[in-house]
Amino acid sequence: MTRELTCIGCPMGCRISAEIQDGKIIKIEGNSCNVGKKYAEEELSCPKRMVTALVQVQGAREPLCVKTREPIEKRLIFDCLRELEKVSVVRPVHIGQIVLKNVCGTGVDVVATREYD
Amino acid sequence: MKQIDLLIIGGGPAGLAAAAAAYESGCRDMLILEREETLGGILKQCIHNGFGLHTFKEELTGPEYAQRYIDKILEYGIPYQTGAMVIEITPEKTVTCVSREKGLEQFSARAIILAMGCRERPRGSLGTPGWRCAGVYTAGTAQKFVNLQGLMPGKRVVILGSGDIGLIMARRMTFSGAEVLGCVELMPYSAGLKRNIVQCLDDFDIPLYLSHTVIDIEGKERLSGVTIAKVDGDLKPIPGTEIHFDCDTLLLSVGLIPENELSEMAGVKLSPATSGAIVDDRLMTSVEGIFSCGNVLHVHDLVDFVSQESARAGENAAAYLEGRLDICAQRIPVVAGSGVNALVPQYISQSANCPTTIMFRPRAVRKNAVVRVCVGDEELLRKKYRVLAPGEMVTMTLPADFMQRQAAQAQGAEVLVEVLE
Incomplete structure (x- = not known):
C-alpha cells in the first residue's frame, strides 16, 4: 500500500509517498531532507493532534474554549469531541484549569484556555 | 482636552506588545484605547493552537497567547479603556474617542501608535x-x-x-x-x-x-x-x-485589508502595495511621532511576528518621547525589485545602527530562488530559499553596520530587494 503525505516541516511542503507492507514502512520517497522522513514515520505509525474545542458553561450561552494538554491520537479526535459535548462547567474558570480528566483513556487532560468570570 | 505622552489605538496583539515594550523602555504616561469590551483583539476568537512557537517556544491557543500580554499590561499597571472607539486622529495628534462610559473625550498626544489591525475582504x-x-x-x-x-x-x-x-x-x-x-x-x-x-x-x-x-x-x-x-x-x-x-x-x-481610515485622517501616507502606512525602519509613519505596527501596517502570517514588530514600535515611540530618536537623519528608500511585493519598511534612516528587518511577500511561487539585498552596487545579503510562496512572508535582517558603508552614504542611495531565479 502506498500512502501520500504532505510534509509540514517547512514551507517546501514536500509530497511524500510511503510504501507500507505488513504495517511497516519499507520505503519513503519525495522528501528532500530528514525532517520529512521523520514526519512521515510519525505520521504513519501514530499520528497525533492537539484538539481544541468548546464546552458549555452553566447559565451562559457563550462557550468556554479548551484544549487537550498534549496531542492525542488522531483517530480519537471525534471521540474526544463527543466526550466534551457532555461537559458543562461552572464559572469562574481560569486558564489551565482541568475541565475533563484523562479524555478517552488517553491519559491526557483537557484544560481551559481562557479566563471566564 | 487631556494631555498624554503616548496613545495606543487598539488593544489586540499589536497594541498590547507595543504598550508593554514602551513601558519597558521607560514610558509611563500612556493609554490603550480598545473598541471592544475586552483586550486581546482577534486572538480571543482564535481558539486553535499554533500561536507563540517563536515567542514562547510553546504552542498556545489564541486566548492563551493574548493573556500572556494582558498579564504584562496588568502587572505594569498600564491604563486601558475598553468599549472606547477612536473616531478621529488629526495630524496634530489630537485624538477623539467615544465610549458609553465617558461619552466624547479628546486627547492631545505627543506620540501615537496605530495598532488597529485589519478586517476581512x-x-x-x-x-x-x-x-x-x-x-x-x-x-x-x-x-x-x-x-x-x-x-x-x-x-x-x-x-x-x-x-x-x-x-x-x-x-x-x-x-x-x-x-x-x-x-x-x-x-x-x-x-x-x-x-x-x-x-x-x-x-x-x-x-x-x-x-x-x-x-x-x-x-x-x-x-x-x-x-x-x-x-x-x-x-x-x-x-x-x-x-x-x-x-x-x-x-x-x-484576504485581509489593513484598517487605515484613522491613519488617513491623521495624514499618514499609505503604500498601495501593503494598504498600510509607509514607514521607516523605526516604524514611524510620514507623520512625525505617529508609529504603525501589526496588521494595520501589513498583514502578517503569524502573531509572533506581529508582537516582535509591535515591540519595536513601542521601544521607538518611547525613544522618540525622550528625544533619543534621530528624526532629522536622511532616509534612503527601500525598493521592491523583481518578484518582491508588499515590502516593509519603505525607508531606512541613515543613522540606523542596529539590525534592520525587511519583510515582503514573494509575487509568485518560486523553487530554488535567491533573495538578494543590495545598496548601490554593494551586495548586503544573499539568501537561498528552496521554495518561496506568496502565502509565506519573507524576513531579511540587514547587518547593524550597513548604513555606515560608503554605498549607503552616497547621494541617491537606495536599498534594492529582489528575487533572483
Whole structure:
C-alpha cells in the first residue's frame, strides 16, 4: 500500500509517498531532507493532534474554549469531541484549569484556555 | 482636552506588545484605547493552537497567547479603556474617542501608535454573481459566532478562498458537526500555511479545489447552493467545468485589508502595495511621532511576528518621547525589485545602527530562488530559499553596520530587494 503525505516541516511542503507492507514502512520517497522522513514515520505509525474545542458553561450561552494538554491520537479526535459535548462547567474558570480528566483513556487532560468570570 | 505622552489605538496583539515594550523602555504616561469590551483583539476568537512557537517556544491557543500580554499590561499597571472607539486622529495628534462610559473625550498626544489591525475582504469586493441571500459570511465572522457566541452559522458549508482563517474554520465547522464540502481557491496555490492545509483539510478529507472559483450563488431567502468552475490562466471560468454543491453556508476567506481610515485622517501616507502606512525602519509613519505596527501596517502570517514588530514600535515611540530618536537623519528608500511585493519598511534612516528587518511577500511561487539585498552596487545579503510562496512572508535582517558603508552614504542611495531565479 502506498500512502501520500504532505510534509509540514517547512514551507517546501514536500509530497511524500510511503510504501507500507505488513504495517511497516519499507520505503519513503519525495522528501528532500530528514525532517520529512521523520514526519512521515510519525505520521504513519501514530499520528497525533492537539484538539481544541468548546464546552458549555452553566447559565451562559457563550462557550468556554479548551484544549487537550498534549496531542492525542488522531483517530480519537471525534471521540474526544463527543466526550466534551457532555461537559458543562461552572464559572469562574481560569486558564489551565482541568475541565475533563484523562479524555478517552488517553491519559491526557483537557484544560481551559481562557479566563471566564 | 487631556494631555498624554503616548496613545495606543487598539488593544489586540499589536497594541498590547507595543504598550508593554514602551513601558519597558521607560514610558509611563500612556493609554490603550480598545473598541471592544475586552483586550486581546482577534486572538480571543482564535481558539486553535499554533500561536507563540517563536515567542514562547510553546504552542498556545489564541486566548492563551493574548493573556500572556494582558498579564504584562496588568502587572505594569498600564491604563486601558475598553468599549472606547477612536473616531478621529488629526495630524496634530489630537485624538477623539467615544465610549458609553465617558461619552466624547479628546486627547492631545505627543506620540501615537496605530495598532488597529485589519478586517476581512467582504463579498462586495469580489464581484461574485448570484443572489444576495443569507448564509454568506466572512470566515472570521463565522469564527466569532461559533467560538465566542456559541452559535452555528450553518450545516453544509463551502469555503471560498484558502486563507488561514478559512482553513481553520473548515476544521472548526467539522468539529462542530457541520459538513464542509470543499475549499475553493482561485489561484493555483493555497494562500494559507501548509500545516493548515494538512491539519484542517487533509485530516478530514475536505477537498481543496485549486484554480477554481464560485460562479453562482443560489437561494432567495437563505443560500441553497453554489456553483464552482475551473479557471484558465487569465482566471476566467472555463465553461463545462462547473460543479454544483447543495449547501446552506458559504464562508469567504479571500484576504485581509489593513484598517487605515484613522491613519488617513491623521495624514499618514499609505503604500498601495501593503494598504498600510509607509514607514521607516523605526516604524514611524510620514507623520512625525505617529508609529504603525501589526496588521494595520501589513498583514502578517503569524502573531509572533506581529508582537516582535509591535515591540519595536513601542521601544521607538518611547525613544522618540525622550528625544533619543534621530528624526532629522536622511532616509534612503527601500525598493521592491523583481518578484518582491508588499515590502516593509519603505525607508531606512541613515543613522540606523542596529539590525534592520525587511519583510515582503514573494509575487509568485518560486523553487530554488535567491533573495538578494543590495545598496548601490554593494551586495548586503544573499539568501537561498528552496521554495518561496506568496502565502509565506519573507524576513531579511540587514547587518547593524550597513548604513555606515560608503554605498549607503552616497547621494541617491537606495536599498534594492529582489528575487533572483
